[in-house]
Amino acid sequence: MSRVPVRRRLSPADRREELLDAAEAVIRRLGDTARVEDIVREAGAGRGTFYVYFETWEALLHALRERVFAQLDQRFSAWANSARDWRDLVSGLPELFVDMTLGMEGLHQALLHGPVGQAPPRRTRHDVIHRLADLITQGVTAGAFAVVDPKMTAVLVFAVLHETADQVERGASRKATLAAAQDLLIRALEATNRAG
Amino acid sequence: MSRVPVRRRLSPADRREELLDAAEAVIRRLGDTARVEDIVREAGAGRGTFYVYFETWEALLHALRERVFAQLDQRFSAWANSARDWRDLVSGLPELFVDMTLGMEGLHQALLHGPVGQAPPRRTRHDVIHRLADLITQGVTAGAFAVVDPKMTAVLVFAVLHETADQVERGASRKATLAAAQDLLIRALEATNRAG
Amino acid sequence: MSRVPVRRRLSPADRREELLDAAEAVIRRLGDTARVEDIVREAGAGRGTFYVYFETWEALLHALRERVFAQLDQRFSAWANSARDWRDLVSGLPELFVDMTLGMEGLHQALLHGPVGQAPPRRTRHDVIHRLADLITQGVTAGAFAVVDPKMTAVLVFAVLHETADQVERGASRKATLAAAQDLLIRALEATNRAG
Amino acid sequence: MSRVPVRRRLSPADRREELLDAAEAVIRRLGDTARVEDIVREAGAGRGTFYVYFETWEALLHALRERVFAQLDQRFSAWANSARDWRDLVSGLPELFVDMTLGMEGLHQALLHGPVGQAPPRRTRHDVIHRLADLITQGVTAGAFAVVDPKMTAVLVFAVLHETADQVERGASRKATLAAAQDLLIRALEATNRAG
DNA sequence: AATGAATGAGGTTTCATTCAT
DNA sequence: TATGAATGAAACCTCATTCAT
Structure with missing residues (x-):
């Protein structure tokens, strides 16, 4: 009918x-x-x-994370390949992260800082950190970086980049935040550090 | 009965x-x-x-945060006063944070990484960062630290410390994590950086 | 099981x-x-x-009122059309209201005399009063009623009918109550009032 | 201490x-x-x-009603004694009720139209109605009123007065409402009714 | 495959009333 | 007598998930 x-x-x-x-x-x-x-x-x-x-709501979140991070990873990868030298690379990192984070807007919060009970986004985050670790290792090998533990350092560098992006997203001065992050990373990573 | x-x-x-x-x-x-x-x-x-x-569930969380952070702040303050020199201070920071975080155990997650919609614990977190900023500023004045923007750097240092603690809490090697964090912070902050 | x-x-x-x-x-x-x-x-x-x-409990009450009053309105309407003359109409009104109210039983109380804070059933009540006003106006035009303000009078007549029904519902003598109401209404409305 | x-x-x-x-x-x-x-x-x-x-919340409401109605009753009584003639009495009733109701303001609603489950304010209301019945009976005896059932009529008259007051309280024109009520009551009660 | 009506466990909050002090 | 801390039954409402169609 x-x-x-x-x-x-x-x-x-x-x-x-x-x-x-x-x-x-x-x-x-x-x-x-x-x-x-x-x-x-x-x-x-x-x-x-x-x-x-x-299957469940969580499954959706997981799938969405996978997709979003795959895009980010691709972008990150492309950017890394385009860097001219190590200094260029390090000083460009904060800006890249800020831009990527701003591009994610609301997703950033919901996907990364989700409720506690739920499984943290290990895998996906690790991808980015893994790339950072590779980068640092290569820098060390090339004699550009002086770092004792590239893997763990990558984790901490990621934290710095993440916080940098958070700050800008929350309204801090983009210029000042980027400058501080660049300064910190250059000094922390480079073998001969004469930041600025 | x-x-x-x-x-x-x-x-x-x-x-x-x-x-x-x-x-x-x-x-x-x-x-x-x-x-x-x-x-x-x-x-x-x-x-x-x-x-x-x-008044509400949120009000409890707020009150609990206040209480916990007051304790942490006290502990942090006491520790800062007991440091012998700047190097001692910087290299001790990661360990302090790890210990404080482990002492908080589950609270850490529920209180700091709460659901997104809810107001983030600005005030309380700022207290700690404020203290870090003071410390760094003093270090710069004393000629021990070479940092362009103490305030913003404090934010990023906090992120490093926070991540360090998170790592250990999640099962990473305490020793290795601490070493990496110390290395990074010393290099990032000190005027004459000869880490390790 | x-x-x-x-x-x-x-x-x-x-x-x-x-x-x-x-x-x-x-x-x-x-x-x-x-x-x-x-x-x-x-x-x-x-x-x-x-x-x-x-949506809410209130919404249910509203919907129920609408439904009940639509039924009552229909009934009222049908009855008004079946009256032979003005006297017939006026003297029949109390009985109609009593019957309608008794038919509603408990609903009457819960739907009309609900808690104060909640919105009173304006719209629905107005429908009935509106019909009464029309009736009275027509009676005036026909020379059967002598009333200065048909609209306001309708409101007061409704109050009388409502109270009549309430009385019977609460156990007052149906016959006596109806008689008093008829007497009052006839005298109050008719141009040449020779009640009884 | x-x-x-x-x-x-x-x-x-x-x-x-x-x-x-x-x-x-x-x-x-x-x-x-x-x-x-x-x-x-x-x-x-x-x-x-x-x-x-x-004893309970209901007991308070009851006590408050008693007190308020005692005051009203006194006022009503004083007013009735001051009336010059029957016409004066009848035409003054609506105004008295309106004034008394407005004087009660919020109490009116909470005390009279309380939640359904609770006992209705029988006793207190009856006091006023009783006085009305007395008045009407006296008017009938004096030949001024032509009413078959003074007691029941008093109930209905009360309903009219109550509604009149409600209307004014809700914002209806005081003058028009009073006029309609006076007209209705004079016609309904007086033996020789030539309202206005 | 697609749908959307149906579900109920579970959550926060209110408030008249009790009772130890 | 006076108090106010303590109570818990009950109310409303949400929403991920199920399943008949």
Whole structure:
């Protein structure tokens, strides 16, 4: 009798991507308060459809993180390859992180600083730190950096970069924050450190 | 037959303290999933009693943070006064932070990395950073440190210390983590950096 | 062993009607003390289902009022059209109101005399008063009624009818109450008043 | 050790009166949302003191009603005695009720239209209606009124007066409302009715 | 595959009333 | 008599998840 509106049939992969797009947009907008309902509304899908593609809410968050970090990683990688020398590399790092973080906007908070009970985003974060570690190791090998423990140092450098981005995102002076971060990193990493 | 619960009358200050003690213990144990119910059970109080002393759940968290950070601040202050020289100070910082964080155990997560929507613990965190900034400024004045922007540097140093503590808490080698942090901080701060 | 509750799927309109039916029955029975829990139990629905159809408890009351008053209005309307002459109309009014009120039983109290803070059922009550005003105005035009202010008089006549019904509901003699009301209304409204 | 502030010792009757004063003021201000806490704060008394003088919250409401209505009754009585003739009496009734109601302000609602489950203010209301009945009976005896059932008529007249006051309280034109009420009552009651 | 009606455990908060002091 | 700390039953509402269609 009544006309049932026919839902576009998409390939599972496409539908999943649609949901992730919607999730990204919604979480950017609502942050922590985003709900399954909001996402399916944004995607123009039914509530149940969500659970066809994602086991649980956590699974969605995980998937979204994977996707976002894959993009970031790619960007990071491209940038690293374009650096002219080590100094250029180190002094450019803070700016890159700030830009990447600002590009993530709301996602940053919801994806990285999520509720405690939930598993922390180990894997994804590690990717970036891993790259940093590689970079530092290469710098050490090249004699540009003087660092005792490249791996652990990478972790701490990541913390500095992360905080730098946080500061700018929260309204601190971009210029001053970047300058301080560059100064600190150059001095901390370079073999012959004459920052500035 | 049935146990009549004894109604203990305490001075408001004492009962409040009891509730905070209970909250601290419970949050340590359950983290994010701690509930009002859990806390009053731990305190041996009625559910309504909780709301006599704390307007809302958030208010409790706030009060607990204040208390915990007051303790930390005291400890930090005492430690800073006992340092012999600047090198001693800088190289001791990571260890202090690790110990303080481990002492907080579960609280650390629930109190600092709480859900996003909620107000971040600005004030309290700022206290510690403020002290770091003072320290660095004094070091610069004394000619021991070479830092362009003490305030902002303090923020970044805090991030390093925080991450250091996080690492150890999550199971990283205490020795290696501390070494890396010390190395990084000494190089980053000291005017004549000859780390190690 | 344990009974698995059957999940009945209804069209939203039907389920909503079911909930309103249940609400009506329960409020009749329990009056002011009716709770969401009671209603969903009566309807054989889950607690959450209630909030799918009604934003808040107040919203349910509103919806129920609308439904009840729509029924009453219809009945009132039908009756007014069936009256033979003005005297017939006026003398029949009290009885109609008594019957309608008795038909509402408990609803009457809970829906009309609800707690003070809550919005009074303006709209709905106005509908009935509006009809009364029309009736009186027509009577005046026809020369049957002598009334200076039909609108305001309608309000007062409604008060009389309402009280009449209240009296009977509370156990006063139906016959005596009706007689007094008829007498009062006839004398108050008719141009040539020879009550009785 | 610590100084316990000595509470003024009052005679029980005075203390009770104080609480009633406070209750009246608070209920005027807050209406339905008035709480025990508000009243004892207003009275400058302890929470427990309330229950020394009033068994329950309902008991307070009852006592307050008694007191308020006693005042009203006195006023009504004085006014009735000052009327020159029957016409004067009838036409003055609405104004008296409006003034009395406005004088009660918030009390009116909270005391008369209280929650349904609670006992309606039978006794007190009856006092006023009883006086009205007496008045009407006397008017009938004097040949001024033509009414079949003075008692029941008094009930309905009360309803009219009550509604009149309600209307004015809710913002209806005082003049127009009073005129309509006077017109209706004169016509409804007087033997030779030539209203206006 | 897709849907959206249905669910209920679980959460915070209120407040009349009790009772140890 | 007076107090106010303590109580806990109950109320409303949310939302991830399920499942009949």
